[in-house]
Amino acid sequence: MHKIHADFYTSPPTYKHYVDKLMELKNEFPFVQLFSIGQSVLGRQIFALSIGNMKQVTLMAGAFHAQEWLTTTLLVRYLERVCLAVREKSKICGTSLNQSLSQKGLLFVPMVNPDGVCIALEGAESAGKYAPFVTQIQLSSQRSWQANVRGVDLNHNYDAGFRQLREIEIQSGITGPSPRQYGGQYPHSEPETMAMVRLCLRHNISTAYAFHSQGEEIFYEYGENPPAKGYYMAKLLSHVSGYTLVKNDGLYSHGGFKDYFIERFDRPGFTIEIGKGENPLPITDLEDIYERLLESMVIMSVL
Template sequence: MFGFYPNERNRTAFYQSVADEFPFVKKEVIGTSLVGREIASFTVGNLDKRVIIAAAFHGSEWLTANIALHFLWDLCCCIKNSEPVGGLHLGSRLKKRGISIVPCVNPDGVEINLSGADSAGRYSALINSLTHEPYRWQANARGVDLNHNFPANWEVIHRREQDMGITKPSSTRYGGERPASEPETVALMNYINENNFTRAYALHSQGREIYYSFGKNTPKPSNTMSRVLSIASGYKTAKPPLIADGGGFKDWFIEKFHQPGFTFEIGVGENPLPLTDESREYAQLLKALCLTTII
């Protein structure tokens, strides 16, 4: 079941397997990317009160989609067969707090990495003009970094980008002409605005770190929660580098809802992390992922 590249074709086949095996999973299409690819969410457990785990905001971090898909599958098995996952019986917890998983926030960026610039349709010439390394592309199809595009201190991070000479579409770190300018950003924001999410977790790579703060907005429980998640995963708690402090999904979630939001930076090495790292990184993070429905 695992060990596949999470390109569009393989994700679609996986989604079909989930639908066939686990009819209790609620699939929602929360939006479409610039090139028209589906952005999907899968929920198990309580629909009225949930946490969200979202992955693959950055194209070359596609291994985070594998982690999210693997966790979805294991959660489904846990419910269907009353099996433990990560050593925990989560069935009764999930009835209190459901988990929604968005495995691929940036499907065009992932496809550019795994299938080349041609997969970006009318944006392929732009991508070829900006990079000779499509397998390291982080942004969406028109060169906007989605995790710099959320409306949370966007102006501050926009000025920092300009100070670094990033003033136009780029393979990484360009936050767009205005906050929430991109359909992928808006899809996730609308989905969260329309449902009751009490926690948000974003998967990125790499560094085996947990980010939990967003300046003075950081909710009170976040520090303690991050330490629990740190013990469960072996990850270090950390503050993001200045250029990544603001404009991000977890930043927006914290600022708008005053609820805890976290980033897990999976793995070590250079992006893209190899597919062979998947099982090891999943095993290391699994207990922390399970705790999202508990803490």
């Protein structure tokens, strides 16, 4: 009997709602592993879920940015679909994942920035002892919150062109904690960043996908010599999803997770910008985005 509540897919993923959903999935599908990869600044667990052979995995991670919580819902939606297919030995988009999962598993981190998502959904009051700090930053900037609770943009905090990115930040007038685009005092200064770095060092991740919103775009390059395989994978994903392939403009992309992953491991890494509109994309956009990306996510899972 399938007892999973559908309402996770019809309202934004507050942290409690999210954790309840992960517990449900673990109980419903015993072959799913649920574990914490670290804690946020405010001590919230950063959860990962895995399925299949962990000797080699594909990583899918979302909600690096607070307003982009729809990526969390999308990844959980896809994970649940995979779980049903595995249990029923059925196909998704004509593909049986059971065989490929026995060779290469899937690793999900649906919410990299739980404190940020809480601020986005519940306001500064959710920031505990950081509430006055968050309120103060919000008063000095009109921009909506994308950072972690310390005002560090996690996708500027990775050790990939950090100094170049810092110069770009300063030119843009960002010199300290901010709702977005401040990279922190040094690379990997934030526990949410370190949790992802440790995850990458501990597991044999063949490909990494960082989900963001919005723009219906796929980014796949970093540095002078990005892995050639990444270009062809991106081309295929672009063809199947209709999302636009974006070449690096050489200047602006530094410090992001996919940048770090490509440079550090010399393996394909991607940023997938889901949906179109203004962040936060409404939860009612979920089903259209999911339908549009489902086959691409199957391809990501088997390649």
